[in-house]
Amino acid sequence: MMGTRHPAAAREGKVDRNEKKRLRERIGERLDVSGARLTDDEAVFLSDFIDEYDEKHRGRTETRTSSHPGWSSDGKYVRTDKFTDTFTDEVGIRTDHEYWDDDGQSGQSTHDIKDARGILNWFKERG
Numbered sequence: 001m002m003g004t005r006h007p008a009a010a011r012e013g014k015v016d017r018n019e020k021k022r023l024r025e026r027i028g029e030r031l032d033v034s035g036a037r038l039t040d041d042e043a044v045f046l047s048d049f050i051d052e053y054d055e056k057h058r059g060r061t062e063t064r065t066s067s068h069p070g071w072s073s074d075g076k077y078v079r080t081d082k083f084t085d086t087f088t089d090e091v092g093i094r095t096d097h098e099y100w101d102d103d104g105q106s107g108q109s110t111h112d113i114k115d116a117r118g119i120l121n122w123f124k125e126r127g
Helices: 007-012 017-028 040-051 053-057 116-125
Strands: 061-072 075-087 093-101 106-113
Touching (some): 017 040, 106 116
Antiparallel strands (some): 075 093, 093 106
């Protein structure tokens, strides 16, 4: 999951306290870091993610669709889920979820991920 290590991390095997504080401050300029405890690797990953955001991520969209059976008081149905993740203009990820059941039910929701832990979890969930 974690990208290449920051030069200070590669040199010493980990990020020293001052470097980590500097990384956290840089990350905090673009993402919400309040309440987030970051390991050295996570701080370096987020710093790299922000540095490479315009080039590698901005505007990229991924869509996943899956179907699975479910049960309700009316009996068995099949639900289809569609998740679309979009890297927004500002550093962050918008996740759109749509679902529809073969019995006519449907819905949708949107969630914006603009915090450090949320970004890390998004990448972790996708391997």
